[in-house]
Amino acid sequence: MVNSSVLSVQQVSKQFGKKQVLTNISFTIKKPEIFGLLGPSGAGKSTLVKMIAGIEKSSEGDIYLFDKRMPKLSLMEKIGYMAQADALYEDLTAKENLLFFAAIYGIGRKKSKERIKTVMETVGLSNDLNKIVRQYSGGMKRRLSLAIALLAEPKLLILDEPTVGIDPVLRYQIWNQFQTLKEAGTIILVTTHVMDEAERCDRLGMIRTGRLIATGTPEQLKSETNQDTIEKAFLFYGGAAHAH
């Protein structure tokens, strides 16, 4: 399999029992960029990113990451994955949570301290490091999950609706941070159904009922459909059948 892409999703389908959730999805990422998967609730975004993260198996098709077929244990340390539901230890402090995950990633003690400082600054939680997570707000928990995903300096950062419950000002800051991470060489794969976030992606994959209906830069998608917003472009690609 000679392929210079970083991520290659090849004709991937997924069924849960008889339920067809994803159908024949193909796309590639060749260089660091922010790639957004945009689609309504239930479209299949989470299922797709779970397969790319190597925690769900495809029914058909292949996923290659750094030219290796997923799932592959040795690639796991290159992937930062932030699930839709926060997986945090509520009775521990943020710092204890971070130290726990740093140990799992095999990050040494000295390096852990450094990384914890950096990632908590990134998500704006430096002053809440010693707070019990139970006392965090929903948005703070999301940001802590993001901090954990960033701990091991992943090459591929997979974020499933990272900014749910986060206010617009902080959301803006976090997206600036994604931009900075990308410029430092991180590939970011992000799911969203928020249109202004979609606008900030370098490229988008539009997903509707388990199918990739369009891919391209936000500008391309708008100009190809002759629409002035991503939302209208999405509806255009989705066709008139998308009336509900």
Ligand SMILES: Nc1ncnc2c1ncn2[C@@H]1O[C@H](COP(=O)(O)OP(=O)(O)OP(=O)(O)O)[C@@H](O)[C@H]1O
């Ligand atoms: N483990 C599972 N078993 C059966 N069905 C599942 C399973 N996981 C997901 N599904 C179904 O697959 C479909 C796609 O779900 P998925 O969570 O991938 O969508 P999504 O686009 O991420 O939506 P949301 O933004 O609401 O999370 C849904 O109909 C869901 O009910």
